[in-house]
Amino acid sequence: NNMQMTYNYNYQNSQYTQPAQYTQYNQPGYQQNTQQFPQTTTNQTYQQTQYTQPITQQPQFNQPVQPQYTPQAAPKITQPNFAEVQKVFNIIDADRSGFIDTREEMVQLLKLAGGEESKLDVFLKACDFDGDGKIGLQDYIRFVYVSINHPQTIELTMFLAADADCSGDIDPDEIVAALPRLDPMYSQLTPQYLLQCMTHITGGQGGLDFPKFQQLLQVIGVPQIK
Ligand SMILES: [Ca+2]
Numbered sequence: 001n002n003m004q005m006t007y008n009y010n011y012q013n014s015q016y017t018q019p020a021q022y023t024q025y026n027q028p029g030y031q032q033n034t035q036q037f038p039q040t041t042t043n044q045t046y047q048q049t050q051y052t053q054p055i056t057q058q059p060q061f062n063q064p065v066q067p068q069y070t071p072q073a074a075p076k077i078t079q080p081n082f083a084e085v086q087k088v089f090n091i092i093d094a095d096r097s098g099f100i101d102t103r104e105e106m107v108q109l110l111k112l113a114g115g116e117e118s119k120l121d122v123f124l125k126a127c128d129f130d131g132d133g134k135i136g137l138q139d140y141i142r143f144v145y146v147s148i149n150h151p152q153t154i155e156l157t158m159f160l161a162a163d164a165d166c167s168g169d170i171d172p173d174e175i176v177a178a179l180p181r182l183d184p185m186y187s188q189l190t191p192q193y194l195l196q197c198m199t200h201i202t203g204g205q206g207g208l209d210f211p212k213f214q215q216l217l218q219v220i221g222v223p224q225i226k
């Protein structure tokens, strides 16, 4: 019955077109909080300067990060059932090439996700997390991971997309690898800077769960709605 699985991941919105959650950043508390950080890290500065200057200034974290707005309630992050997902992948991969790479296989995957065939190119791009141009098992697992957690906000979508091993927790390697891919604005941030921000939030203990990831986004900004 595996083939009955359906996913709601709205891949057509993978360019973050959902406006829903931005109002929280208009609240006074958020503005107040951003002033605690170096000016180069605020959304406002990003909008004004478009990062015309390279970010070389290291943050001076003298105070703990204390969110002044109410972060979203942490959703329960569901991990994929890896064995089940692999079974489905093997069924879709009809020619056993190890990839969903024929037209028939791609269409089969698209149907499973409830998509229209005219959107195949967009869909495949959204599924190809590692960017190698084909859908491997790891891509498929990650697609299922995003789908089953029904991300309604840009923050949760980013969190799920960055969590490469679908652990519910983002480690330093995942942050450094994922953020520049998620939005060009992050490509201006050096790995050292990202790791320093992360260490400040975690105290050097463990990775970022979703609430801590939201704290990181408070520091580095959230991509603009396109
Ligand atoms: Ca194949």
Ligand SMILES: [Ca+2]
Binding pocket: 163, 164, 165, 166, 167, 168, 169, 170, 171, 174
């Ligand atoms: Ca992880």
